[in-house]
Amino acid sequence: MNSARLVLFFLVFASFSAYAQDDDGQIILKDSSYLKKKDIMKQYEYENFQSPFKAKKKSQWAIGLLGGPAYIAGDINPQLGWGLGMNAEKAIGHLVSLRMQALYSENRGIDWENNHNHLSYLTTLTDVNAQVVFNINNINFYKRQPSTIFYIFAGVGMSTTKTRGDVLDENGNPYNFSVINEATSGCIFCPSDEVGRSDVRQQLNELMDNRYESTENRAATDLSIGSRIVHPTFLGGAGIRYRLNEKFDIHLEHRFSFHSDDLLDGTNKQNNSGNISQGTDIWQFTNIGISWKIGKRAESLYWANPLYSPLDDIRALKETLDEGNFFQDEDEDGVLDQFDLDGNTPPRVAVNTKGVALDSDNDGIPDYLDKERFTPPGSPIDGNGVALDSDADGVADIFDMESNTPADAFVDIHGRSIK
Numbered sequence: 215m216n217s218a219r220l221v222l223f224f225l226v227f228a229s230f231s232a233y234a235q236d237d238d239g240q241i242i243l244k245d246s247s248y249l250k251k252k253d254i255m256k257q258y259e260y261e262n263f264q265s266p267f268k269a270k271k272k273s274q275w276a277i278g279l280l281g282g283p284a285y286i287a288g289d290i291n292p293q294l295g296w297g298l299g300m301n302a303e304k305a306i307g308h309l310v311s312l313r314m315q316a317l318y319s320e321n322r323g324i325d326w327e328n329n330h331n332h333l334s335y336l337t338t339l340t341d342v343n344a345q346v347v348f349n350i351n352n353i354n355f356y357k358r359q360p361s362t363i364f365y366i367f368a369g370v371g372m373s374t375t376k377t378r379g380d381v382l383d384e385n386g387n388p389y390n391f392s393v394i395n396e397a398t399s400g401c402i403f404c405p406s407d408e409v410g411r412s413d414v415r416q417q418l419n420e421l422m423d424n425r426y427e428s429t430e431n432r433a434a435t436d437l438s439i440g441s442r443i444v445h446p447t448f449l450g451g452a453g454i455r456y457r458l459n460e461k462f463d464i465h466l467e468h469r470f471s472f473h474s475d476d477l478l479d480g481t482n483k484q485n486n487s488g489n490i491s492q493g494t495d496i497w498q499f500t501n502i503g504i505s506w507k508i509g510k511r512a513e514s515l516y517w518a519n520p521l522y523s524p525l526d527d528i529r530a531l532k533e534t535l536d537e538g539n540f541f542q543d544e545d546e547d548g549v550l551d552q553f554d555l556d557g558n559t560p561p562r563v564a565v566n567t568k569g570v571a572l573d574s575d576n577d578g579i580p581d582y583l584d585k586e587r588f589t590p591p592g593s594p595i596d597g598n599g600v601a602l603d604s605d606a607d608g609v610a611d612i613f614d615m616e617s618n619t620p621a622d623a624f625v626d627i628h629g630r631s632i633k
Contacts, residue, residue, distance in 0.1 A: 268523060273305045273515045276463065280503030284319045288479035288495035290333055295321035297339075297499050305515035308352055313345040313367065319499065323479050334380040335480040336426040339497060341471070343371025343447055349516040358522050361457050365467075365516075368450045373473055374442040377480040378426035445473040455505075457517055463505045470498045545569070575599075 249257055253269035260268045280299050285292035299317025306312060317340070324334040347367040352360050381388060429441065437444040453467025476482055478495035507514060534552075542551045547559040547569055554569030563582045564572045571580035575589045579599030586600040593601040593610055601610035624632040 270307075271515070271518075274507040274509050274513055276303045276505040276507045276514055277301070278303070278463075278465075278503050278505030280317075280465075280501040282499065282501035284321055284497065284499040286321045286323060286337060286478045286495050286497055288323070288476070289481050290323040290325045290335060290479045292321070292323040292479075295319060297501065299341075299501070301503075301505075303347065303505070303514075308515050308518060308520045309349055311347045311349065311514070311516055313347050313369075314343075315345060315369075315371075316340075316342045317499075319497070321478075321497070333481055334422060334426075335377055336380070337375055337377040337478055337480070339373060339375050339478075340442075341371060341373040341447055343369045343373075343449060345369030345449070352516055352519060353521060354519050355521060355525075357519065359457075359517060359519055363455050363457075363516060364452070365455065366450070366452045367467075367469075369447075371447040371449070373445045373447045373471075374439060375445065375473070375475070375478055376442045377429070377478065379428040379480055380422050380426045381428050382425070383422075384425075443475070445475050448472045448474075460513060461507050463507070464503065465505070466500075466502050468498070468500045470496055472496060 249269050249271060256265065256267070257269040259265040278301050280301065282297060283294045284297040285294055297317055297319035299315055301313050301315040303311055303313040319339045319341075321337045321339065322335065345367045346369065347365050350364045350366070352363055354360055449469055449471035451467055451469035453465050455463050455465040457463050472494055474494060476494055478497065543549065543554070544551055545554070545557055545559045546561065547554070547563065547565045549565060549567065549569035551557060556565070556568075556570045559565055559569060559571055560582065563580070566572060571582060573580050573584070574587050575584070575591070577584070577589045577593075577595050577599050579595070579597075581587055584599035586595075586598070589595055589599060589601050590610060595601055619630075
């Protein structure tokens with residue numbers, strides 16, 4: 215049972231490394247790469263069994279490009295638009311990283327189902343935001359490093375939009391939507407005797423020129439920069455990233471964002487009861503991207519399994535146990551060779567917990583060789599550990615106040631002649 219406890223203790227605290235110094239007195243560590251200066255001592259304490267916690271390594275920045283389809287979920291039937299962006303991300307731990315993002319998007323829509331009043335819009339959107347990314351599955355008991363990570367994210371930022379409508383034909387006249395055969399069914403591909411949404415869209419595409427001449431009506435209180443409306447952004451989403459190699463990752467993610475605005479599509483549409491919609495339009499963006507991990511620091515912490523180090527210590531300890539050498543004690547002093555600092559102690563010599571022969575008076579001569587085991591502290595000694603007595607008067611030099619007493623003279627306890 216005692217042996218099991220000993221194994222468990224070193225299972226947690228051992229790092230199989232030793233403290234050393236170079237010629238300049240600087241600390242040398244087993245694993246000092248990519249550490250901040252303030253964390254050097256923490257790593258030293260870990261490697262010398264003084265702390266169970268390693269120092270956190272510096273983490274790489276990753277910069278990336280992304281793009282994909284985008285659309286506005288609002289009052290008008292959306293058409294797929296597109297978005298392009300870039301981001302910069304840095305892990306602050308194994309589970310959490312911070313990401314900055316900037317992007318641009320164009321979004322379109324057309325109201326195919328509104329009888330003879332088919333609204334069509336083009337909204338351009340710019341967005342700058344900061345996100346917190348939570349990596350879900352990089353803590354793994356079965357792999358040193360995950361190749362795929364699932365994550366969720368949330369953030370805030372600022373966005374600007376500009377929405378224009380296509381309401382005039384090439385001659386500057388309002389469109390005559392009365393020529394459109396309105397849909398008799400909501401189906402996409404309908405029988406020949408029915409008009410579906412795809413038929414209406416085809417007719418509208420033939421009629422409209424996609425010039426988007428008009429701008430939306432906005433309240434004077436709306437915050438704007440030039441012709442663009444400014445909004446706060448609240449966003450969230452989820453994604454999956456795949457590690458290509460040490461330098462590149464790819465990702466696929468979906469984001470939805472709220473911009474506190476019901477006019478991203480240019481209108482507040484009435485429902486069947488005649489009430490104006492009150493819901494906020496939601497911008498949605500599905501994107502794929504590639505990230506480049508820059509610099510020579512340790513790879514981003516979300517790719518590092520925090521369980522690897524303790525599991526590797528367990529493996530090394532089990533390997534030592536399997537080889538049958540863990541409990542070996544060559545000099546039979548009661549201290550295992552794994553922890554014995556003096557592997558050649560003579561038989562039956564008393565040792566301390568590190569396997570070093572006892573030296574009770576700390577004079578540098580072990581007790582089993584010391585002919586004077588309790589030499590006064592600081593006293594010069596000979597090779598046998600005996601305090602020097604230069605005039606052989608029986609008083610050690612360290613206490614002798616008369617160091618040249620004549621031979622055979624009587625002296626007091628201070629080494630002075632008695633007359």
